[in-house]
Amino acid sequence: MRVEGDQGKIARDLLAHYDVHARRLPWRAPPGANAADPYRVWLSEIMLQQTTVAAVAPYFARFTARWPDVMALAAAEDAEVMAAWAGLGYYARARNLLACARAVASGHGGAFPDTEEGLRALPGVGAYTAAAVAAIAFGRRAVVVDANVERVVARLFAIATPLPAARAEIRAAADTITPEARAGDFAQAMMDLGATICTPRGPACGICPLRGDCAAFRTADPAAFPVKAPKKAKPHRLGHAWWMERADGHVWLVRRPDKGMLGGMRALPTSDWGAAPDPAPPVAAGWETLPDPVMHVFTHFSLALTVHHAHVDGDPPGEGEWWPIDRIAEAGLPTLFRRAAEAVMKERRDARH
Template identity: 85%
Template sequence: MHVEGPSRKIAAKLLAHYDVHARSLPWRAPPGANAADPYRVWLSEVMLQQTTVTAVRPYFAKFTERWPDVTALAAEEDGEVMAAWAGLGYYARARNLLACARAVAGGHGGIFPDTEQGLRALPGVGAYTAAAVAAIAFGRRAVVVDANVERVVARLFAIATPLPAARPEIRIATDAITPDARAGDFAQAMMDLGATICTPRNPACGICPLRLDCAACATADPAAFPVKAAKKAKPHRLGHGWWIERPDGHVWLVRRPDKGMLGGMRALPSSDWNEAPDATPPLVARWRRLPDPVSHVFTHFSLALTVHHAHVGQDAAPPGAGEWWPVAEIGKAGLPTLFARAAEAAMKERLNDARP
């Protein structure tokens, strides 16, 4: 792989294309501005981790309207932020978001550090996020490699090493073509190229500004890059969830432990998730099991949650801490997707029970 020669040419071509075709995104400054609001850049980068722009847009708008700066976000209660995050997935990001906001507000006077090193010292900020914020928000030269950039660079130089082993090689190549000036625009231009032209399937090589420089484009199958190692099958787990409802139309919700899956989120009471979970319900009642489990796929495993529902007396007291939530307002509880689906299934069964 040889990258020294074409590096300046590649950056110039890509930036010229970006100046005309840059996506309009609510967290971006216009091309050429070379800086943007660090709070909005940081928030967007955390939200965009393993999540699409389409999914992030409404959450970003909701967060920035409710918490317009890092100090406002830092002052909010954990439960409110977790509820606002519900549905976006990968909930550790929300916990890290709060920890970082509080570190910036409490230890830095509400001002983000303007270097990669300073940003890396913040809780929950990894190498990628630090590089992205340093480049996009502060105009620092930084090597920014997300999944889109990874794909573009692997194709540009036809890197044949399979992922994830290829990542050091991809980073070296990205470093070689990253310009000293407009590094933030260059990073966003690479992201845009991967999102709109150099897509995972059927890349639009005919309109790519780098097609004449791209080694993969010269092959019969540019989509074969990046080369990916064979995926391992995800383990499958089982679990039980319980819908406990009072006569006044309230359901019992708990708060999951801060550490672990869906930490800090409101949820239905549930068992552990493993190959043979304990099906003992949290209290004695006439339980009915829903005929179909609720399926959900997490990053490292898939889950089938069997949902049980029961009506209890007005004075019922399920064990442990929790709250009675109005069923009519269950959409406002901020349930993560798994438990939102479980609630939907329980309410559907509830309507069936009410029919003559």
């Protein structure tokens, strides 16, 4: 049972502000248009998981131009989709994206389920995404809680319990302010507010449409909410990568296993990360080593990747493919290996001059 009364004011205040200040985003239906296309809503929500609007925008444009509907995406080759996703990160999303598209295409006749429960059963669709698609694409009342909503709600109600333990409390509070009508607009309005006004640091309370409803605004430090548990330090790891180049201008690329770091992506052959300091190269050759390792920070560790390069003749052992170096940009390498490739090519340019 939701509490009526004062909480209804929050949705009214926020939606009035949203009607004037909503961000125009490629996956949003323009004001007054028909409901948003579920395919585009779903695709954008997957891409936006832990990813900023600015980073997603060009990927969304390329995906929708190339695969305009779920049937087209379902028919795509795995390698094409993985390469198109390269650089966006969290590559399990791309594998689940394809699995989801194929499930919708084969199991639902190409139509997305229109309920939270139905959506939640799809690969890569969790509690947040199911609620967001149900609300935004299908107009259902759903309690949509992402990191923006967590922050806004924690401030509105001055919730002092640290995250992540506060999740249930925050969701219950979000439930009390979610309206029956326009739940999709309400969700997007909350996320707009969190992205542009109720920001993690330096919130712009002076222009916030909800400051009159906000318990944190009445404290000395609204930005102190939400309270967060301290994070663990990232360990540092060491790794080695091998650039094997054939005389005809091709480099040897492998495909990483589906599970684990950069799963399913094309890559240079590497050692285990954090393994022996001097692992054996894949083949005997005249190896040279770049003077500086490629430094890269992942979610839970940082990596110094030492890059070795050599010219080789025959195929290295194991699965792989020879890729034309002048088309390396089309290989869909994740950022770590894109940087390693750039470092090798820069070294070769410098060596010639």
